Amino acid sequence: xxxxxxxxxxxxxxxxxxxxxxxxxxxxxxxxxxxxxxxxxxxxxxxxxxxxxxxxxxxxxxxxxxxxxxxxxxxxxxxxxxxxxxxxxxxxxxxxxxxxxxxxx
Numbered sequence: 001x002x003x004x005x006x007x008x009x010x011x012x013x014x015x016x017x018x019x020x021x022x023x024x025x026x027x028x029x030x031x032x033x034x035x036x037x038x039x040x041x042x043x044x045x046x047x048x049x050x051x052x053x054x055x056x057x058x059x060x061x062x063x064x065x066x067x068x069x070x071x072x073x074x075x076x077x078x079x080x081x082x083x084x085x086x087x088x089x090x091x092x093x094x095x096x097x098x099x100x101x102x103x104x105x
Contacts, residue, residue, distance in 0.1 A: 002032045 008028045012019045019027060068074050077090045086093035 003028060003035065 005024055005028045008031055009019070009024055011031075012024070012027070081087045081090070081092065084092050
């Protein structure tokens with residue numbers, strides 16, 4: 001069932017796109033061509049195939065926890081700051097990029 005100009009006008013309105021009469025006619029033809037290109041997908045035999053909502057299934061979090069294993073990964077602070085141009089306590093000291101007011105470091 002092809003899209004009507006009324007359908008396309010509704011889609012354009014929903015997307016907050018203003019279309020002139022000529023643009024509406026052109027967009028209707030374009031969208032119907034796009035729908036027609038997808039028609040072969042409807043011909044696949046999908047009996048018994050479960051819907052896939054994500055390509056890697058039920059995996060919900062691929063990020064590791066924010067846990068530091070000091071015996072393996074942590075670099076001692078004094079070693080990390082050894083070649084720093086400037087430091088303050090346990091932090092690198094860098095020039096301010098937000099302003100030059102008194103007190104900026």
